[in-house]
Amino acid sequence: MSKVFFASARVKKWKYSDSMPGKLEGLLKQTDLKRYFEPKEWVAVKTHFGSEGAHRIVRPVFIRKVVDAVKAVGAKPFVTDTVRIKGLDYLEVANSNGINHLSVGAPVVLADGLYGNDNIMVKAGEILGEIAIASVIYDVPAMVVCSHVKGHIQAGYAGAIKNLAMGAVSGAHRHCGWKCGRGAMHTIGEGKLIWDESKCVLCLQCQEICPLEGINFKDDKFSYDDDLCWRCGRCTRVCPEEAVKMPGGDDEMFMKSLSEAAKAVLSTFKNRKVLYVNFLTEIQPECDCMPAAEVPVIQDIGILVSDDLVAIEKASVDLLLKEKPLPSSLAEDENIQNGDDILSSLHKKDYYIQITSAEALGLGSQEYELVLFQE
Ligand code: SF4
Numbered sequence: 001m002s003k004v005f006f007a008s009a010r011v012k013k014w015k016y017s018d019s020m021p022g023k024l025e026g027l028l029k030q031t032d033l034k035r036y037f038e039p040k041e042w043v044a045v046k047t048h049f050g051s052e053g054a055h056r057i058v059r060p061v062f063i064r065k066v067v068d069a070v071k072a073v074g075a076k077p078f079v080t081d082t083v084r085i086k087g088l089d090y091l092e093v094a095n096s097n098g099i100n101h102l103s104v105g106a107p108v109v110l111a112d113g114l115y116g117n118d119n120i121m122v123k124a125g126e127i128l129g130e131i132a133i134a135s136v137i138y139d140v141p142a143m144v145v146c147s148h149v150k151g152h153i154q155a156g157y158a159g160a161i162k163n164l165a166m167g168a169v170s171g172a173h174r175h176c177g178w179k180c181g182r183g184a185m186h187t188i189g190e191g192k193l194i195w196d197e198s199k200c201v202l203c204l205q206c207q208e209i210c211p212l213e214g215i216n217f218k219d220d221k222f223s224y225d226d227d228l229c230w231r232c233g234r235c236t237r238v239c240p241e242e243a244v245k246m247p248g249g250d251d252e253m254f255m256k257s258l259s260e261a262a263k264a265v266l267s268t269f270k271n272r273k274v275l276y277v278n279f280l281t282e283i284q285p286e287c288d289c290m291p292a293a294e295v296p297v298i299q300d301i302g303i304l305v306s307d308d309l310v311a312i313e314k315a316s317v318d319l320l321l322k323e324k325p326l327p328s329s330l331a332e333d334e335n336i337q338n339g340d341d342i343l344s345s346l347h348k349k350d351y352y353i354q355i356t357s358a359e360a361l362g363l364g365s366q367e368y369e370l371v372l373f374q375e
């Protein structure tokens, strides 16, 4: 049975070792990183840099603890993410959100290059066929996947599976474009954007959020650059009127494609070379790539560490299910009650499919032992 190490966010004693950074340090010692990483080996610390207005990412203080723990075994860590907006701008976002060499103690690099098209095609599965994995993640021999657990409009729940699937795959491939990148998960098939003029209130939020500046309104008519478009779906997410839509597969196909992509990413690593750290903190309703961070809908729970992707996701969900919705949050607006599945109620998604499909693909086991952190 897989072990999942857990440290609660609650502070019982007013001392460093009972703080969240202190407990993460202790959890990583308990996990014994020597079992995973070799001296001098390069280790990617994969996180999400957030966006200009989404500050509720995995905080740099925690990334620093992971970096220090990797260094303690003599390995060489670097902190990385794939390009979500233009590469140089994304490094600025990382910096303004507090992630830079000085703060995290290691180089901060873009996993798929300044233009987001340094990637390698890797066999995925029945839904995706092949997918473009960021070249840095493809080449690096070891990785710590640091995931901020939160809600997600399309996935319902976003944790380590999504961080691997969307986060280690590029927006597009140099030759086959979005169909081999993240867009292949967001929309299966041809997937051209559809604009409904009768619903559009010309708020221009879609234009503002497009990372590629690919949306135009001439004479109050929507148009987009179909060749450029990554099918990232941000324009559809921010549209208050559902006036712009991205056709694609159903929720089940989307979640299964996430697991397929995660499997493709993991296929580039040998066994026991990837460790997962899930942060159940600042659990906001939406993704860290949105232009703003909402207040959390669930109180901070703690930090989990495991080498089993499925086990850590199952343990995360099990802990989330025990929590009450926070007042003065979207959960209260939506009248979510104690005992409800908060993230599923918010997004009306059966996010559990991610976990069952990942298990069916052999990425881990839902059977786990929760090991409570003790000083
Ligand atoms: S899906 Fe929308 S926001 Fe994303 S790249 Fe295409 S046009 Fe821009």
Ligand code: SF4
Pocket (backbone or CB within 6 Å): 199, 200, 201, 202, 203, 204, 205, 206, 207, 222, 238, 239, 240, 241, 242, 243, 244
């Ligand atoms: S976000 Fe929606 S309503 Fe606003 S301009 Fe774009 S399509 Fe129209």
